[in-house]
Amino acid sequence: MRQQLTDEEKHRLEERLFELKQEHRDLDDVIDRLLLSPDIEELQLKRFKKRKLLLKDTILKLENTLIPDILA
DSSP, rough: OOOOOHHHHHHHEEEEEEEHHHHHHHHHHHHHHHHHHHSHHHHHHHHHHHHHHHHHHHHHHHHHHHHHOOOO
């Protein structure tokens, strides 16, 4: 069972979550623009996609931390 978060911890996690989601959206835009470019740099594209996946995993972990356990 998880220990409950303080209001301050919850606020910090929510701020971090907001920042990560913003970065994820920004990467989405960058990837879309790269894909439209006639001379795509594959390595750069792969790095951006890998970073985006890492962000998604981190976002999910933070969201799970913020969701309180529900006892059945």
